[in-house]
Amino acid sequence: MCEVNLRVLKIKDGTVIDHVNGGYALDVIKILGITGKEKRVITIAINVSSKQFGIKDIVKIEGRALNSDEVNKIALVAPHASINIIRNYAVAEKLAVKLPQTITGIVKCVNPVCITNSDEPISSNFSVESVEPLILKCHYCGCVLEKSDLLAQM
Template sequence: MSEMELRVSKIKDGTVIDHIRGGYALDVIKILGITGKDKRVMTIAINVPSKRFGAKDIVKIEGRALNPQEVNRIALVAPHASINIVKGYKVVEKLEVKLPETVEGIIKCVNPCCISNSGEPVVSKFYLKTQEPLLLKCHYCGITLDEADILRHL
């Protein structure tokens, strides 16, 4: 076990989100809607040295296996993350994150005049335009959001 891995404790059952771009762990937490108020044990490591990325973040969530929608949401902020499902202290499954074709209800549209911002019961909806660079197009007003817009409107 490397020195980096020794910095965070083992979990028995849960999810390890590894290879998050350095500095983006808190955005991953936010996109999953995790606040810490549910008393779940969670470990966050930020900017740990990584051979592959220079610096990476890791999020370990005890007692929670992510569903496929949650896994794909992570791709919006951490497209190269690996999801490891842990059972009995062992990684039993590895999931790849994949950008969804449509993103509903997670991001707010940047256009204040968009119907999804009008107070009407309209859930925001975006289409994946391009993956690199990440661009989303609003279903309602057609405006394009870039990565910075997405991070600001989570």
């Protein structure tokens, strides 16, 4: 039993987002749209020790299994995260977080005159130029977004 398991209680049903970069748990919460008003128990551990990463964050969401869209969103702010879906205190499913080469629809372009922000029915489309630090480039206007731009939209 590692130190972290002692520190953060096991949950019966829900999602454990582990190996979030140290200090980034609140970004994960934000990108998932969690406000704390959902009447769910959410446990956040920030800057706990990790053999693999030195320090890491952990987010536990009780009573909610994340879907694949949400897992993809987490990849934007925590590319090394591992996601375990918990059922009856056991890991029922492990989901791999992987940032795709292109991101479609999830993020809005920061350029107000970009065609994706016009009335045209065109979804946003970004290529991932860099994962850490996160840099996205708009396919249509070439504008560059950083993580702070992304979090400001959530």
